[in-house]
Amino acid sequence: MSRPIIEVRNVSKLYRLGSIGAGTFQDALKRRWALMLGREDPLKRVGEKELMIPRDHPQAGSEPNTFWALKDVTFDVREGEVLGVIGKNGAGKSTLxxxxxxxxxxxxxxxxxxxxVASLLEVGTGFHPDLTGRENIYLNGAILGMRTREIDARFDDIVEFSEVERFIDTPVKRYSSGMYVRLAFAVAAHLDPEILVVDEVLAVGDAEFQKKCLGKMQDVAASGRTVLFVSHNMNTVRSFCTQCVFIEAGRATAGLPVPTAIARYMGVSPVHASTSVDMTTLPRQFSALGDSIRFTRVDVLSHPVRETEDICFGLEVNAAESVKGLLLGAYIGVPGQRCLGVAQTELPGELKHGKNYLKLRIRGGQLASGEYVAGFFIRDSFRDYDYVREFLPFVVEPAVTDDWTSYWHPSWGSVRFACQVSAETEQDAAAAEVSHSAVSLSEQDARP
Incomplete structure (x- = not known):
């Protein structure tokens, strides 16, 4: 196996709160002496509050007013991967x-x-404000080690992508923030770096340009280059990234599947595959459903669940009386998202008084590999008898096969649509057209 293109080993970053420097060397000595004696800062202004971080804070350093923005971060990134870096504000993403x-x-x-490495971290990063757009393009290319003729070959593409052709010879300090970002992204993406690092700066651009940038980043990744992407837009992370690093309070959890990382970010408990759940104490969607028909237990009968195999749930249902004409159904969703879809079918015969054991089978091949949650309902044409929201986590694992047509990229979503294709000759197509025309004429003749 080839070496990772990025190796991060036990990386930590410590910051000191407050001002940097003390003015003069004499002032620095006074402050240091007071600190050693445990006295108050002699140069602190009257009424000035000292910046303090509680000693029990999870990111507190060993010295007063020190702060670990990152602590013991370790992960690898392979060539061609698109790594999402997600976490709450202040978690340490931008520092990383x-x-x-x-x-x-x-x-x-x-x-x-x-x-x-080409980076797009914040508006203005890597550009000299007094240079024109043209000059900054060549400056960034030179920083990346490119020759002038290599930059010349990409110059027109950069200008066309950024849509700032009219202003390319204007100093960039005159640009709006949106123009700045468009040109900066175009430069970073078109100068062929092996590693592209993009922070949340794309939020400055309009929706159309963001879509354009994501398409370009997908092209960059498809060409075998590596992308590190920070965003608070989970839909973008879900469709674009192949795996994630989740950062919380300066500590990183690496190598997470995208759905698991998003679930942690959204505050939803990560999915752990369950094989059996007691449903008697679970909250119901509606409090006025009553107890005449009640789910009491569910089992995942197919374990492990694979992409090409049927998903089977065993449901224990308690009925106070026999009931006919019922529908049994399952809601299938992704953690932290809305429902993906519903599977429902009519119960054969009647639900008998007392305990009933039902098996709900969902045809395989419709869900891509990933993490899901299921909820269940039972109803007739007039009312819901019982309805439990998505609560049962299960994992669909990739199919064990050498068939390359079963490959599924995370950006393609969660649902596999069944389809068929057939080859037709020109004669078949002509015959079908003649048949269609004949049917249309017959319909016209039949009209009064």
Whole structure:
């Protein structure tokens, strides 16, 4: 197996809160002496509150007013991967990308980057405000180690993508934030770096340009290059990334499947495949459903669940009386999202008084590999008897096959649509057209 294109090992970053520097060397000595004696800062202004971080804070450093923005972060990224970096505001995402982009150095740990890195971290990063757009394009190319003729070959594509042709010879300090971002992204994406690092800066652009940028990043990834992408838009992460790093309070959990990372970000418990759940104590969707028919237990009968195999649920249902004409159904969803779809079917015969054991089978091949949750309902044409929202986690594993047609990319979604294709000759198509025309004429003749 080839070496990772990015290796991050035990990386930590420590910041000191408050001002940097003390003015003069004499002032620095006074402050240091007071700190050693445990006295108050002699140069602190009257009424000034000292920035403090509680000692029990999970990111507190060993010295006063120090703060671990990142702590012991370790992960690898393979060539061609699209890695999503997600987490709440202040978690440490931007600090990680700045370290990977060599804008700042880690306090501890080491990083190995095997390739040229182009970064788009915030508006203005990498551009000189007094230079024109044209000059900044060549400046960034030179920083990446490209020759002038290589930049010349890509120049027209960069300008066309950024849509700032009229202003390309204007100093970029005159640009709006949207123009700045368009040109910066075009430069980063078109100068062929092996590693593209993109922070949330794309949020500055309009919806059409964001879509254009995502399409370009997908082209970059498809060409075998590596993308690191930070976003708070989980739909974009879900459709674009192949795996995720989730950062919380400076600590990272790496190698997560995209649905699991999104579930953690959304505050939903990560999915752990369950084989059996007691439903008697679960909350119901509607409080006025009554107890005449009640789910009491569910089992996942197919374990493990594979893409090409049927999904079977065994349901234990308690009925206070015998009832006919019922529908049994399952809601299938993805953690942290809305429902994907519903499977429902009519019960054969009647639901008998007392305990009933029902098997609900969902035809295989319709769900891509990933993590899902299921909920169940039982109803007739007039009312719901019982309805439990999505609560049962299960995992669909990739099919064990050498058939390349079963390959599924995470960006393609969660549902596989069944389809068939047939080859027809020109004679078949002509015959079908003649038959259609004959039917149309017959319909006209039949009209009064």
């Amino acid at each position: 990308l700045k370290i990977l982009s060599r804008i700042t150095e880690p306090t501890e740990g080491r990083i190995v980057m095997r390739g040229r």
